[in-house]
Amino acid sequence: MSPALDRRTRWVAGSAVALALLFAGAATVASARGDGAQPVPRTPSSASADAGFARDMAVHHQQAVEMSFIVRDGTRDEDVRRLAYDIANTQANQRGMLLGWLDLWELPKTAPDGQGPMSWTTGGHGGHDMRGMEDMAGMDHDGALMPGMATRTELGRLREARGKQAEILFLQLMTDHHKAGVDMARACARQCTVPAERRLAQGMVDAQRSELDLMADMLAARGAAPRP
Template sequence: MTLSLPTWQKRVLLILSGIAVLALFALAFSAGRVSAGPSYPNTTSADAGFARDMQVHHNQAVEMSMIVRDNVTDETLRTIAYDIALTQQQQAGQMYAWLEEWTLDQSSSQPRMEWMAGGSGDHGDMAMGAGADAGSMLTSEGLMPGMATGVQLDELRSARGEDAARLYLELMINHHEAGVEMAAAGVELADTEQVRTLATKIQSGQQAEITLMRSLLEDL
């Protein structure tokens, strides 16, 4: 015996069946997206290396800037130092947040600057080029290019007035020159748009500050 349903019930069943099929498609699509997850840089990527090394570089610039701000009376230099400190602290915070988002450690056993090894070699004295040794880029103290030594930082802490201004400008110009080269490598080698964008901003911003600081140094 064949059960015959009223027309309206048939329509309801068809609608419910369609809804169920759509729900299954939506669930499968959602599950696929969840399982795939976002694509993040890995720990040996140029993106991660840039974020780690530039954070360290920036943190020292912040330290030097806050030291000199307390040791000089020249308002122009105090303003510049404070601006550098604020800018680089904010950028360091961005890079810290990236590594957290990418679920990567803030530090790595990978040698400093090794992420630059795949570069074209067109970033000045710092650029290694493919296959180069990361250790060859570091100073004799094992520091990244542009980084002040412990002795130099102690001298800056002890200096006052014009002596402090001159030492800070010399150290920070050198620091920025190295930062510009690192940023140029970041622009070339990073895979993520957010890293390339910040690296470009660092490159142009620090180059402008170098020009300004050289002018102040000449006035001294």
């Protein structure tokens, strides 16, 4: 990543944290009672879906930002570079909001002891949505912490790829990443209790589904398809 892009990413993420701390304050306060009493703070627990989603999606988003900057260095195709910039910008901002909520709630950014990734979802996974988690338990998945995340080997291949090869690999990896991200966000939209976080999760579902359609078209234009 170039120094300029690195500074831009840090600035975007830092600004998003500041905004999150402002907006989340209102989002995590219960409505005032009719007797005129002051609003009562409503803080999620560390084991809640709200906190779990914020922690896990922040990690998930960070890898999407990383892959987006990698491919910007690997191709001159303006359509792919524009998509990569949009993903990096959007997900860096959302990541800042999620981490800002955890700060506001005074909760750790790592899961409590005994709770692995996605343990906040119903039954430890989201049914069909998170079915890949059972296969990952107790196994070395080359750095892939959650479904949809690229492995260290795949990230290495993306760094080395150039031109059309880089474009196809990026679109395939990001398609896998988005599919799992949509499933995670749907789980939060069902289970999270903070209204602002549920709205953010639903917004992720809508935006990433649109990008999945776009990436399928971009792969087809390059004579490729999403990975099975």
